[in-house]
């Protein structure tokens with residue numbers, strides 16, 4: 001049962017919902033609060049006094065609830081201002097998200113937050129929907145005690161009736177629906193999500209959107225020569241799959257391939273991970289979930305573009321059949337890899353899928369770009385922390401395009417290099433290459449491993465989302481605990497910006 005999305009609409013007059021959401025900000029110079037609410041009139045005096053009396057700080061994620069008169073509750077959500085007094089759209093997205101998150105258990109809320117542009121409006125709509133998420137599928141006796149997510153969202157805007165604003169609402173709904181799907185899949189434990197069930201779930205969803213599905217099973221993978229996916233998956237009772245979702249929009253010119261790491265559980269294999277930290281490895285399929293959900297979102301948006309999403313699905317387990325350190329496998333296309341560490345499994349399944357995706361793309365007329373998305377390395381988290389993802393590339397202008405879009409979607413990505421001198425550490429005395437190299441710069445070494453499987457002429461991005469994919473800390477802004485759905489928004493934006501050009 002997927003998490004249900006709140007209904008959402010826009011209104012240009014003050015709807016009376018159960019809750020009225022307003023913004024507030026602290027002016028750093030005057031140390032005074034102000035209410036920021038768009039054009040909606042508010043009784044400012046008592047509200048400002050209440051903020052002071054309650055000792056509000058105005059720091060991001062702060063929400064203050066007060067009894068209302070027309071609406072039952074007034075919720076004040078903190079907005080942090082730029083030095084010129086303006087508000088970044090990501091600040092609005094997060095403030096709307098923090099408000100929606102804290103409104104679990106209530107029915108309806110009108111979000112009257114300041115908007116300087118359509119982008120701001122869009123950010124508020126997205127934030128409100130993204131914040132209204134709960135994952136209660138596996139609660140049994142405690143389910144009734146849980147507060148359900150906010151059910152109805154109204155975005156107040158003077159331009160609510162503009163066609164482009166109505167389209168903005170529709171877009172926010174699609175983005176949130178597929179982000180929630182991504183989160184649901186990440187949160188689903190490996191007892192309930194296997195390579196097979198992951199594939200079947202997308203097969204069902206793809207049917208109504210005209211997205212074509214191809215699923216290679218274990219024997220087809222063996223016959224086809226997918227030594228990476230087989231090598232990683234052979235230790236598990238839940239056999240591996242290669243899932244392909246193909247979308248071809250009307251009038252499409254550009255063709256992209258998105259490839260996701262889909263390890264439904266990563267024990268580390270015979271390089272067994274310590275118990276602490278292993279439980280988070282149900283999230284090791286976050287990349288696959290994001291790329292597949294992104295293609296469904298792109299299909300629902302009917303964008304004029306060709307996209308194939310590939311999910312390289314396997315469970316990395318320990319058994320008498322598991323790949324041993326020193327085993328040599330053959331990646332799709334013929335390159336051999338000495339598996340020195342079975343815990344560096346993501347690059348092996350991705351390599352198979354990337355070579356295959358490029359081959360299929362070439363036959364169809366040539367790929368314009370390839371993006372792989374993976375919870376690939378602990379080194380990514382060490383380098384950039386839990387909220388910033390890394391982007392590596394063989395093409396700087398493609399990376400700049402992506403980073404410009406990420407700035408708009410509010411997803412934090414940071415460019416990382418692929419230093420040539422680290423490549424030699426992946427040399428193997430017995431095979432074409434080894435699956436691990438220098439420990440220092442481990443994120444970059446993993447990127448360099450993948451780079452060996454990409455044609456240097458093909459613009460390629462490697463997104464390492466190891467930290468940001470799964471939130472083990474407290475919820476913040478529109479980000480819940482658990483799966484976050486990171487990368488989906490920027491992948492959709494990439495398809496939008498490249499469509500029919």
Ligand code: BES
Pocket residue numbers: 266268284341343344345346375376377378379381436442466467
């Ligand atoms: N799935 C992990 C990476 C990971 C770690 C993701 C922490 C999210 C949080 C990956 O398969 C892995 O185990 N990588 C190893 C690679 C090493 C053996 C070269 C790592 O980072 O330790």
Ligand code: MN
Pocket residue numbers: 266268342343344345346
């Ligand atoms: Mn691993």
Ligand code: ZN
Pocket residue numbers: 263266284343345346375376
């Ligand atoms: Zn892994």
